[in-house]
Amino acid sequence: VGLVGFPNAGKSTLLSVLTSAKPKIADYPFTTLKPNLGIVAYRDFQSFVMADIPGIIEGAAEGKGLGHYFLRHIERNSTLLFLVPADADDIKKEYDILLDELRRYNPELLDKERLLVISKSDMLDAELQAEMKVLLDRDFQNIPYLFISSVAQQGLQELKDMLWKMLNS
Template sequence: MKFIDIAAIFVKAGDGGDGHLSFRTEKFVPKGGPDGGNGGKGGDVVFKVDPHSNTLVDFKFKREFLASNGAHGGKSRKTGRDGKDIIIKVPLGTEIKDIDGNIIADLSEPDEEFVLARGGNGGWGNAMYATATNRTPRRANPGQPGLEMEVILELKLLADVGLVGFPNAGKSTLISVLSSARPKIADYPFTTLVPNLGIASIDVGQNFTIADIPGLIEGAADGKGLGIQFLRHVERCRLLVFLIPADSPHPEKDYLILRKELDKYNPDMSFKKRIICISKVDMVDQDRIKELKALKFKEKNTKTMLISSVAHTNTDDLKLAMWNELSQM
């Protein structure tokens, strides 16, 4: 299934039904009183979290969502039926924004529902206007229109751990080792063009989710490379794991660039817990490994680990370190 994480749609709640204008016409009651019924309420536009969905791809093909109108009132004070709500199912982590980018709702809880647009109220029939001084009102109201609007849906993955690194840092291989995810893996930049989500297991009932965020490059926060389209998925990760290849000429500089891009996109990123991983240590000799072990990343209380996903070097230790960090939050 194609991964789509942003979509623009049009929604409209149902219009209320019109009130009815009528008078009783029973036999032997030649001048019956008003008996026009009220119109039914229009249906609402309701968003609901779908636990089985992880993409907004459905909104690529359908962009207009209309709730049903309320039925008109009838004779004998018959109230029109209410319009049926339209239920729009979205993945967990979906934000609903107006066209100016302001957040209307953030659907970040399982089974959460949000009524975006209320249906219009039904109009009153003339029976509602009867008074002691006006026994034959010839007035009935039309139903009120339902709210309509254009909105933007934006999906931000909800994962416990986010893997962050430049293209070809080994993120896809690592997530395939730590979890059941099977992302596309190849030796060229931007192999991962969409976020991958996997579940890592420590023991029975001890699981956490890992997101493989597509590779960043310097200037990503300004739209370079894959741009900021995937940086939004890092925002909700509780723990960040930075991957820097062992054969990088300047690992410390690489880390600072990655940090700068995240902080530039959202300054709150700097407060997230993190682990720094030197990946692909199977590709360098022992002298290089000694140099890597001596690196200082100038981060207080930040764990630094050397790993190889291919050789499974320290990958179990990394998974346990992730779990321990998450457990302390």
Template sequence: MSQGSNFVDYVKICCRSGHGGAGSAHLHRDKHTSMGGPDGGDGGRGGHVIVKGNAQLWTLLHLKFRKHVIAGDGESGSSGTSTGKTGRDEILEVPLGTIARDAETGEILFEINEDGETRILTDGGRGGLGNWHFKSPTQQTPRFAQPGEPGKEEWNILELKLLADVGLVGFPNAGKSTLLSVVSAAKPEIADYAFTTLVPNLGIVAYRGHRSFVMADIPGIIEGASQGKGLGIRFLKHIERNAVLLFMVPADTNRSIKEEFDILLKELNEYNPELMHKPRVLAITKSDMLDEELMAEMKKEVPADIPSVFISSVAQKNIDQLKDLLWAEINKQ
């Protein structure tokens, strides 16, 4: 199974939390007391549906076929003011960078960013109060207790935004997948047509002295991606999590390097202006095609305010220099 079919970044699930147990209306009895005071315990709370961060996971694949998640009901209270047992919680483990939202309103409920972090997605019903809570000077032996609160049933969406140190930004065929296959052990599908990369590919890039960083190849954005053209918005959201954006412009572009870079920036800005504050590095790819003279000409077109490097993934040209630039930017963070 390729990484493509394994990578699931969106699941919609029906969550049902447990009902709270009923409070008990028991009256105390023992061999000395035929009719004592109230001693009915409270009902146990219903089970929650809980989301928990797990740094070992990188996809929501394991939840793809779980359409219904049902937590346990709380048990009823009993005599001797014994509280009923709490219902069984259902815990959904998710990768870091997972957002939970309400499926009906689209509202973001929370985001999981740390290993072991837990948040309640659908809370269980509260247990009912036992009759001893209702004892008063005027009512010495209340013979009633509260029923438990019902659980909830709701549809929720879990959506993954990738956590990566470097996000690759470029039009289709800018050489992003090729770079990732050269600098990491990721094996993205590589072909010369738009949208080969239909899912983000993650690669661990080895750096000097046993250090490493995570690079994410995000499917090529085309002009109009922020309006949902092409594969736009679904994938652009993955860029939001990256610390550094590596813009990739091929040396054989029909436009000038500056023009192509400006269009990529404009797409990004229209999609989410906050992305404009992220550190950027520019790589001019496929530069093994250039002779010295042509490269000198093209260097004049490169924006001066951004660290840049001419690379060729196929010829392994300046790849270490690119890693140095990226490492420096990541660690400025």
């Protein structure tokens, strides 16, 4: 499973919570300078690998930021987990930019199975999350999505269940 997202979306934090990997985590962009791998323990002593790819910015396919160095690592993943933080101005727009960067780098990446994860959802109250679900249901009819919080440990087992099912279908 490859983690795809803008800098500071929560990719490294998620990896550190789901695996024993110890990626550098800080509150500034481009903390992750190289891909980090971790093994996610799953039920009945099963596991799968998760890859934290450095943050991708708009224009990465043309060499902007650091993400263009690492787009090739995304090719090695069978499932892509798009991480967009709950406080993003426009979740659909962020997802579309990330998807477009992958398409411009290698259109075959769009054939990979995808999951959208709204990270940092502990910042949302129930009412705001319900409002966001209405928009997500409209904008992401063909892509499964899930709200999680790595820090508050919310939605993580459901995430592992969804990923396991995607990897083994």
